[in-house]
Amino acid sequence: MVPRGAGSGLSGGSNAIDGSLVVCVEKMRDVLLVDEGNGYVETQPGIYNTELREHVAQHGLWYAPDPASKDFCSIGGNVNTNAGGLCCVKYGVTRDAVLGLEVVLADGRITRMGRKTIKGVAGYDLTGLMVGSEGTLGIVTMARLRLGPIPPTPATVVAVFSDIGDAGRAVSSIMNELRPSMLELMDNASITAVEEWRSMGLDTSAGALLIGQFDSPGAASDARRLGELCEAAGASETFVSEDPEEAEMLVAARRMVIPALESAGDWLLDDVAVPRTRLADTMVQIQEVAARHEVRIATFGHAGDGNLHPTIVTPRGDADAAARALVAFDEILDVALANEGTITGEHGVGSLKREALAKELDDVQIDLHTRIKDALDPHGILNPGKAIPRW
Ligand SMILES: Cc1cc2nc3c(=O)[nH]c(=O)nc-3n(C[C@H](O)[C@H](O)[C@H](O)COP(=O)(O)OP(=O)(O)OC[C@H]3O[C@@H](n4cnc5c(N)ncnc54)[C@H](O)[C@@H]3O)c2cc1C
Missing domain, CATH: 3.40.462.10 (FAD-linked oxidases, C-terminal domain)
Incomplete structure (x- = not known):
C-alpha cells in the first residue's frame, strides 16, 4: 500500500511499486476547523500547501512552512517528508508546526495523536515519529497545524x-x-x-x-x-x-x-x-x-x-x-x-537513498528503525522498500 499526496516528492517515496495499491488522498481537501483563539488549523491531508495558507489568511493567520513547491504539494506529503522551505530558517520546518495527527495504522485502527496545547510531554512523541516517516508507519488523514500572525512585508x-x-x-x-x-x-x-x-x-x-x-x-x-x-x-x-x-x-x-x-x-x-x-x-x-x-x-x-x-x-x-x-x-x-552532514535535508530517503542512509546510520540505529517498523506495521504493508534501510 503506497500512500500518496500530490506526487511532487523528489525521492520516489510515493511511486507505485509492483503489486502495490496506491492510496491517494488528493480528494481529501477540506479544512475542518480554524481555531483562531488557540492558533491552529485542522485540515484533511490532500489540500495543497498554498491553498491552506490562503484559507487561514482569511482568518488573519499564517502557516509558516513554505516549500518551493507549495503551489503543487499537499499537507499530507509535507507532514510525511517533514518538508522545509524558504522561511524555515526562522520559522522552523513542518515538524515544528505539527501539533497533532489523525492516522490510519497498518492494522486498520484509527487514532488521533498529539495535542491541542502548545506544550505537552505526556507519553512518547508518537506525532513526532510519524512526521517524516514517508508513509511507512501510517496514513495521515488529518493534520492539526500551528498558526501564527501574518508577518509584515520583508x-x-x-x-x-x-x-x-x-x-x-x-x-x-x-x-x-x-x-x-x-x-x-x-x-x-x-x-x-x-x-x-x-x-x-x-x-x-x-x-x-x-x-x-x-x-x-x-x-x-x-x-x-x-x-x-x-x-x-x-x-x-x-x-x-x-x-x-x-x-x-x-x-x-x-x-x-x-x-x-x-x-x-x-x-x-x-x-x-x-x-x-x-x-x-x-x-x-x-x-x-x-x-x-x-x-x-x-x-x-x-x-x-x-x-x-x-x-x-x-x-x-x-x-x-x-x-x-x-x-x-x-x-x-x-x-x-x-562534512558531518546528512544525505537528505528535506526531500526524504524514499526509494532513491536507502543505500546512502545505511552509510549515515550506525548498526544500532538501523536495528531500531527495523524494530519500530515491525511494531507499527508487522506485515510490512505500508510503503515497503522505502525510507528505511531494511524492509
Ligand atoms: C520544483 C520543486 C520544488 C520543491 N521544493 C521543495 C522545498 O523547498 N522543500 C521541500 O521540503 N520539498 C520540496 N520539494 C519536494 C516535495 O514537493 C515535497 O517533498 C512535498 O512535501 C511532497 O508533497 P506531496 O504531496 O507531493 O507528497 P508525495 O510526493 O505524494 O509523497 C511524499 C511522501 O509522503 C508520503 N505521503 C504523502 N501523503 C501521505 C499521507 N496522507 N499519509 C501518509 N503518507 C503520505 C508518500 O508515501 C511519500 O513517501 C520540491 C519539489 C519540486 C518538484
Missing part, C-alpha cells in the same frame, strides 16, 4: 560574490548575528540557467548570490547589516530593497532554478545538509565532483539551514553523461557525510 537583500566559498563563509557570520526570515543561495550555474531560461537581469559573471530577507521591526537595518557582513566576507556588491515587487522578483529568480534546470537537459536533483561552518568546503568539493566527472552541477538551496540542492544536468539522451551523473550523485552524498 526587507530583501542580495549579495553578489565572485567566490562561492566566500558566500558559504558569510552564512556563518550572518546566522551568528542576525535572524533572517530567508537566506537562500544560488551558484553561478544556477544563475546562468535562470538567465538562459527567462532573462531576469541577473549577473551571470557572479560566482554566487545570497538572497536574504528580514520581516521583524528593524528589517531594513538588519538587511543593511547582512550586506556589511557579506562585504566583509568578500562580496563585491550588495543591494537592499524594501519594495515588495522588487523583492518578489528576486525571490522568484530563486524559485525558478528548478524549472530552469529542468528545461536545460536531463536532471538529477540532490538534497544534502551540512553544519553551516562546513558549507564553504562542501560547495567547493561539489564543484570538484563536477569537474572530476565532467558534468554540470548547479548548486542552490536554503543556505541558512545548510541545506543544498546540487543538481546534475546532462544533455538529453546522453547515456554516457547520465552514467557519470549517477556516480557524481553518490559522491555528493559522500561529500555531505564527510
